[in-house]
Amino acid sequence: MGKQREIGADNTLMWRLSNDLKLFKNLTMGHTIVMGRKTFESIGKALPGRVNMVVSSTMSAAEDILSAINLNDAIEMARNSGETEVFIIGGGQIYSYALELADKLYISFVDGSFEHADTFFPDFDLNEWRETESKKYPKDEKNEYDFVFKVFERKGLLG
C-alpha cells in the first residue's frame, strides 16, 4: 500500500516492484490464494503452483479456478482441503471483509503517494497487531519505490 493506503487504480497496480512480487510469490507458493473477482480480472489468469479461489456472485469456476460465493465459503473450502495458510490477496473490497478474520498481515508499505488511486486498504488499528518482522527494500532499476515489508500478528487477549 502507498502512504495513504492506496492499493490500486483502474483495476491495476500503481507501481513496479520486482522485490515485492518475489516476496508475494515466495509466501504464497504451494498455498491457497483468495481474491475478489476484479483482482482476478486484473491478473487475468490463475497463478501457477497455488490453489486459486475467486470470490464472486457472478463468476463460476473455470479451468484452474475455484469460485466461492463469499469469503467465508472460500476459507471453509480451503480448510476442508487441509490448507495450512490461506492468503487473502485483495483487492480493496475483499481486504475490508478479510481484516477481521485475519490473524496475520503481510504488508509492503510503499514510499509513495498515488493521487489517481481508486482502491484502498481498509484503515486498521495498529494497536491490535504486534509487528514481528520489518525489512527495508531500497529502490533500484527493478523497483520504482523504496518499500518496507512488515509482518504483523494479531495480539491475543493478553496483548
Ligand SMILES: NC(=O)c1ccc[n+]([C@@H]2O[C@H](COP(=O)([O-])OP(=O)(O)OC[C@H]3O[C@@H](n4cnc5c(N)ncnc54)[C@H](OP(=O)(O)O)[C@@H]3O)[C@@H](O)[C@H]2O)c1
Ligand atoms: N496492492 C495490492 O495489494 C492489491 C492487491 C489486489 C488487488 N489490488 C488492486 O485492487 C483493485 C481491485 O479491488 P476492488 O476492491 O475493486 O475489487 P476486488 O475486491 O478485487 O473484487 C470485488 C468483487 O469481488 C466480489 N465480492 C466482493 N465481496 C463479495 C461478497 N461479500 N460476496 C460475493 N462476492 C463478493 C464481487 O464480485 P462480483 O461482482 O462478481 O459479485 C466484487 O465485485 C485493482 O486496482 C487491483 O489492481 C491491489
